Amino acid sequence: MSLIAEFSLRSPDLVLASALDAAPDVTVELEQQMATEFDAPVFIFWAFGGDFERLEAGLDSDETVSEYTVIEELGDRKLYRARLDCEEICAIYPIYQKLGASPMAATGSADGWQRRVRFPDRDSVVKMRQFCADNDVDFRLNRLYTPGDSELEDKFGLSAEQRKALVTAERVGYFDVPREVALAELGEELDISGQSASERIRRGVSELVSNTLLSDFKRRK
Structure with missing residues (x-):
């Protein structure tokens, strides 16, 4: 039976880490991530809750980002499209693919990344934790539950x-x-x-x- 894990990841080598450090009040929410064997990954994310000028100055100097554009603005939110620099990132997405895991949600801030991921079994969660330990990424498991567990699920997704x-x-x-x-x-x-x-x-x-x-x-x- 699959398991849903909610966990936090922290490392200066994670995508957008230095950009988010430059804008500590900003929260970003992953909309889509695209990657192929031949092209650099593309990261599409919403940003809200802080100073966009500081965030964009951080994106300009963030070594994990090779280029970015603003593709939409909705009130106090902006949608960004960033092309990533593979050589400067501790890439997490490939380990999900290797383990057969399905990312469900991701939010990032100066405090790190919060992830919700569906794993095929408990062993794959253990392997994910070990991958993070081997790559100097702080992994903290917040919740682990089976889909449909009414005692743990909140209708708004809150723990x-x-x-x-x-x-x-x-x-x-x-x-x-x-x-x-x-x-x-x-x-x-x-x-x-x-x-x-x-x-x-x-x-x-x-x-x-x-x-x-x-x-x-x-x-x-």
């Missing part, structure tokens, strides 16, 4: 931790303008660090956007 973080953030005034509490205080409410609270909020907001505001758009496409 229990993400849902709790978002609900708590709203309750204590983190989303108010101006904010009523800082990240460190929110972390105390959740009994985690401020950085961990930030990661959960980012991932949760990205899941909500992807599974609500973007769901109709993706169906139309």
Whole structure:
């Protein structure tokens, strides 16, 4: 039986790593990745939530990106098409193909990449973890579940931790303008660090956007 794994990846050698470091408030969401045996991979992604000028300055200097263009703007979101430099990337996509895994969702930020991937079995998840260890990529498994497990699935794609973080953030005034509490205080409410609270909020907001505001758009496409 297949398994769905949700995990984070961190490494300065991952695609867009330095560009996202240059724009720490930006979140990117992978729309499509294309690769052939002869051409450099193409990465199509949405960006939102931060300073696009800083992101684009980061893309200009990011060694994993050979060129990029903006192909669409929708309100406070931009859709980018980037051609990647294979020699400068720790390539993750080929290992998915080798293991027979199917990527389902990917979001990136200065905190790293959050991935949801369907693996054919538990052994392939172990091999994925080992590949990351062998290539100095920090791999952290957040959830592992079978498709259709109603106790673990959320209708908006949120994990229990993400849902709790978002609900708590709203309750204590983190989303108010101006904010009523800082990240460190929110972390105390959740009994985690401020950085961990930030990661959960980012991932949760990205899941909500992807599974609500973007769901109709993706169906139309």
